[in-house]
Amino acid sequence: MSDTAQAMPTANDTAYDVLSYRSDFPILSEQIYDKPLIFLDNAASAQKPQQVIDAVRYVYEHEYANVHRGVHYMSEKATEAYEGARVKVQRFINAAHDHEVIFTRNATEAVNMVAGTYGRRFLEPGDEIIISVMEHHANIVPWQMLRDEKGLVLKAVPVTDDGEFLLEDFKKLLTPRTKLVAITHTSNVLGTITPVAEIARLAHDAGAKVLFDGSQAAVHSVVDVQAIDCDFYVFTGHKLYGPSGVGVLYGKEELLNAMPPYLGGGEMISTVTLAESTWAELPNKFEAGTPMIAQAIGLGAAIDYVSAIGMDRIAAHEQDVLGYATQKLTSIPGLKIFGTAPSKAAVISFSMENIHPHDIATIIDRAGVACRAGHHCAQPLMDRMGVPAMTRASFGLYNTRADADALVEALEFTQEFLG
Amino acid sequence: MLDDLRELYQEVILDHGKSPRNFRDVEDATAHAHGANPLCGDQLVVYLKLDDGKRIEDVSFVGKGCAISVASASMMTELVKGRTVDEAKAMFERFHEMCTGEDNGDDSTLLEDDLEKLNVLSGVRAFPVRVKCATLPWHTLNAAIDGKDEATTEA
Numbered sequence: 001m002s003d004t005a006q007a008m009p010t011a012n013d014t015a016y017d018v019l020s021y022r023s024d025f026p027i028l029s030e031q032i033y034d035k036p037l038i039f040l041d042n043a044a045s046a047q048k049p050q051q052v053i054d055a056v057r058y059v060y061e062h063e064y065a066n067v068h069r070g071v072h073y074m075s076e077k078a079t080e081a082y083e084g085a086r087v088k089v090q091r092f093i094n095a096a097h098d099h100e101v102i103f104t105r106n107a108t109e110a111v112n113m114v115a116g117t118y119g120r121r122f123l124e125p126g127d128e129i130i131i132s133v134m135e136h137h138a139n140i141v142p143w144q145m146l147r148d149e150k151g152l153v154l155k156a157v158p159v160t161d162d163g164e165f166l167l168e169d170f171k172k173l174l175t176p177r178t179k180l181v182a183i184t185h186t187s188n189v190l191g192t193i194t195p196v197a198e199i200a201r202l203a204h205d206a207g208a209k210v211l212f213d214g215s216q217a218a219v220h221s222v223v224d225v226q227a228i229d230c231d232f233y234v235f236t237g238h239k240l241y242g243p244s245g246v247g248v249l250y251g252k253e254e255l256l257n258a259m260p261p262y263l264g265g266g267e268m269i270s271t272v273t274l275a276e277s278t279w280a281e282l283p284n285k286f287e288a289g290t291p292m293i294a295q296a297i298g299l300g301a302a303i304d305y306v307s308a309i310g311m312d313r314i315a316a317h318e319q320d321v322l323g324y325a326t327q328k329l330t331s332i333p334g335l336k337i338f339g340t341a342p343s344k345a346a347v348i349s350f351s352m353e354n355i356h357p358h359d360i361a362t363i364i365d366r367a368g369v370a371c372r373a374g375h376h377c378a379q380p381l382m383d384r385m386g387v388p389a390m391t392r393a394s395f396g397l398y399n400t401r402a403d404a405d406a407l408v409e410a411l412e413f414t415q416e417f418l419g
Numbered sequence: 420m421l422d423d424l425r426e427l428y429q430e431v432i433l434d435h436g437k438s439p440r441n442f443r444d445v446e447d448a449t450a451h452a453h454g455a456n457p458l459c460g461d462q463l464v465v466y467l468k469l470d471d472g473k474r475i476e477d478v479s480f481v482g483k484g485c486a487i488s489v490a491s492a493s494m495m496t497e498l499v500k501g502r503t504v505d506e507a508k509a510m511f512e513r514f515h516e517m518c519t520g521e522d523n524g525d526d527s528t529l530l531e532d533d534l535e536k537l538n539v540l541s542g543v544r545a546f547p548v549r550v551k552c553a554t555l556p557w558h559t560l561n562a563a564i565d566g567k568d569e570a571t572t573e574a
Contacts, residue, residue, distance in 0.1 A: 354437070356485035358459055359428075362546060366424055375460040388460045388483045417424065418433060418486070 190339025454559030
């Protein structure tokens, strides 16, 4: 009885129809070198469903004008759609208010915004910032620049050989001088999912603010900024099946209000005289100039798309493919996977004995398999793992076990070819 | 697919890639330069020993890279050893043209044997993103000749 009951699908547990989702992405029907495209470079940027392409096209065909300015029909429509996208982002990450969502160019700009406003205003010489060794350069370089400008101390939390975040070491790095903790929510190389709620709690106990880089996490998991209790959260649209050119900075209202603006110009002001200016309310204070209107609306469409499938179901599907691919890859002699933390997203970085990642990527490309090779904008992590570069296969909502099989076959061919 | 790949990864390239020649440092080097490809993280150092007549008495390299860049560096050391710096520079220029498809067909400055070796490497032209792998060692040699410490493929 119980067995039968468990096998019965419930409303939330209908089969994950990956073939149907695949058909939403026109580019997946492309042939490259006369072979079907096997796209496994999603961590760099994901492909776009027709729904997003249509949404962007619809803006330009039916409701485009500048936002927040005109009193005319088109401006009102565009503003409504643009602000509607903000509300979609708010719900997607469960922010308390829509004005806590700032549209940026990408995650990189969002981190720079925090460094350039919060960091510049509130950090003093000798204050400390903590990052980790597995950060993307976007969450390293802005802090190094701020450190050099303000005379700060920058520390990095180490990871285990498996790529696990060392919480105990993090605790030891926290001091009364720690003012900011900026850590990835999910590593773009190792896939490691960090214990964000615990990190936030420890950081807050030490009196520090905390920023999480959710560029990968927002794609592979359900994000709830209130449950995590982070002060800042950043991610980018193009990895979430949305257009490039739009990202998000989430910040707690009180912090965003206390921070000075980032860029000065139109849209971010309340009044301007030749003598001085006053700032607009949130979120406009941080959105100087004409924003990325169509891209933000496209991101809203992407959020609608993944939400209709369900982020939890996408995550479960990707975990299945991840488990399958990991097992298959492990069977290849001389192949080493970097990042085997128990809690990890669908990203597999690896090396193969005596074969450089660039040679791997070139050869499997000719078999139709798109993977990234290089340092993945994480050179300190490459140093930690003792390699100059890795090959990375990263999976998205449309990837299948068959894609993993194609990868494995292409890698076996590579070994044979370079013999 | 295989034709392009075999054109790029010819036996001689695989051989040099696996067993690079002159893969060592030169203790009494008169010049050296560090080369980096910021796109992939590949790095190498080229050592150079010039005699009084600006002839390359010894040349070597160390570093990490893909089969293409290691083979290119290895073959480069074989090609330029014993040549004058002007001859080496002319060879680089010609090789660069071959790799980027701007080949003007003027082989007057090169020996036939040299040309054949360079030709092996120029299969890279079918793989535009890999051209820098093949040219990085040469850029680095060029920098060493010019007395510069650093070379990158972004220059």
